[in-house]
Amino acid sequence: MKKLYILLATLLSVNIADAQNVGIGTTTPVSSAQLEIKSTSKGFLPPRLTIAQRDAIAAPATGLVIFCTDCSELELYNGTVWQNTSGVVGCKQASPASVRICNQVWTQKNLDVTKYRNGDNIPQVTDPVLWGGLTIGAWCWYNNDSATYAATYGKLYNWYAVNDPRGLAPEGWHVPSDEEWTILANCLGDDFVAGGRMKETGTAHWLTPNTGADNSSGFTALPGGFRYLDGVCSFVTNFGNFWTASTSTDTEAYFRGLNYSNFSVFRDVSNKLNGFSIRCVKD
Numbered sequence: 001m002k003k004l005y006i007l008l009a010t011l012l013s014v015n016i017a018d019a020q021n022v023g024i025g026t027t028t029p030v031s032s033a034q035l036e037i038k039s040t041s042k043g044f045l046p047p048r049l050t051i052a053q054r055d056a057i058a059a060p061a062t063g064l065v066i067f068c069t070d071c072s073e074l075e076l077y078n079g080t081v082w083q084n085t086s087g088v089v090g091c092k093q094a095s096p097a098s099v100r101i102c103n104q105v106w107t108q109k110n111l112d113v114t115k116y117r118n119g120d121n122i123p124q125v126t127d128p129v130l131w132g133g134l135t136i137g138a139w140c141w142y143n144n145d146s147a148t149y150a151a152t153y154g155k156l157y158n159w160y161a162v163n164d165p166r167g168l169a170p171e172g173w174h175v176p177s178d179e180e181w182t183i184l185a186n187c188l189g190d191d192f193v194a195g196g197r198m199k200e201t202g203t204a205h206w207l208t209p210n211t212g213a214d215n216s217s218g219f220t221a222l223p224g225g226f227r228y229l230d231g232v233c234s235f236v237t238n239f240g241n242f243w244t245a246s247t248s249t250d251t252e253a254y255f256r257g258l259n260y261s262n263f264s265v266f267r268d269v270s271n272k273l274n275g276f277s278i279r280c281v282k283d
Contacts, residue, residue, distance in 0.1 A: 046074070051092065054082060070094035088283075091171050098282065099218035102187035104180065105282035107173065108220050110154030114139070117167030122157075128231020132273060137161025137168070140275055142225050143233045152205060153224035153236065156275030159253045162243050173280040178246035178254040178267070180281055185256075185265050188217055195221075196263035199240075207237045212263035219279075221258050227275030241276040 021036070023029030029036035037044055049057075051070040062079035071091040073084040082090035097108045115121055116137075125131045125138040137160040142149040161168050162175050169175050176184075188194035196212025198219040203210050206223050215221075225236030237260070244254045252269040255276055270276070 051094065054090070088172070096170060096173070096280070099220075101184060101217050101219065104184060104187075106176075106184070106219060107280045108218065110222060110224055111157070111169070111278040111280060112150070112154040113168070113170070114155075116164060117169070117171055120166055122161055122164075122168075131158075131227070131231040131275075132229045134158060134160060134273060137164045140227055140233075142227070142236050149224075149236065153222055154277060156224065156227050156233075157243065157278055158275055159243055159247075159272035162245055162253070162278065163247070168278070169280040172283055174283055175243065175245040175278055176281040178244045181242075181244055181254075181256045181265075181267070191265055191267065193263050195258040195265040198265060199258055205237060207260040210260050222277075223258075223260065224277040226277075229271050229273035233275075241270075243276045243278050247272075 021029045021031065021034050023036045023038065025038035026036060029038075046065050046067050048067045048069050051068060054066055054068055054075070057064070060077040060082075062077060064077040066075055067073070068075050068082075068090060071084070072095045073090070075082045075084050075090045084090055098105050099108050113122070114124070123136065123138045125134065125140060126144045131138065131140070137158060139155040139157045139161060141155060142153060157168070185191050185194040188197045193212070194217075196214060197217045198221045199206060199210060199213035199215060200220045200222055201210070201213050201215050206213065221240050223235070223237050223240045225233055225239060226241045227233045239257055239259045241255050241257045244256065246254045248254055248269040251271055253272050255268060255270050257266050257268065258264070
């Protein structure tokens with residue numbers, strides 16, 4: 001009878017209603033399992049849904065399990081919200097492309113968001129005079145030219161956006177601290193060689209000779225240039241400067257920089273009104 005139910009379920013997608021427990025790959029499923037799948041060469045594949053498909057499920061049952069393809073994680077509905085296997089609420093936007101470097105996971109592209117994590121807009125400020133007088137977070141494209149620079153280099157942000165309590169990084173990520181950048185550099189050798197191991201290879205984006213660039217870390221650093229506090233943009237293709245979340249003084253914060261002419265990643269402080277690129281690290 002059990003085999004008949006399984007055959008019907010396969011052919012007609014009907015429910016299996018049997019007093020006995022069911023085994024796949026075994027004729028003796030354990031007594032405490034209603035369904036046992038046994039294999040030493042294959043895994044169990046749950047339904048794979050995008051965020052939109054997951055959120056469109058009407059009245060999901062408590063305990064419902066899916067794999068979210070946008071979030072790259074297994075998720076379970078706890079009766080109130082979707083959460084991943086760590087108990088963290090399931091993501092609300094697609095996971096950015098990332099790479100594991102030692103014990104950290106970093107994004108592989110520069111941040112490109114226009115909203116804080118809570119949904120509030122981050123102001124886009126194109127006027128150079130207004131940019132230099134800000135005390136709130138803001139973003140711009142290099143030279144205010146999205147057609148040329150946006151797709152490759154992402155956005156430039158002042159440090160006030162980094163520090164905004166509404167959260168600049170996507171859910172599950174954060175802007176790295178000065179210490180986390182130090183961990184990354186040390187993992188790749190030290191400050192004197194880490195830059196070459198982080199930079200995208202070739203000269204499609206970096207100015208020649210792009211010294212030492214082998215991207216062996218997979219970080220794929222790009223030279224997005226920066227915007228000075230007076231609103232002037234400079235040094236795209238020459239430098240990639242990345243904010244940290246660590247403040248130095250009331251007006252300055254730490255950043256990391258890479259350039260086309262050497263192997264290094266350098267650490268310095270800069271005025272919080274300058275516009276730099278941002279990479280995120282996983283929580």
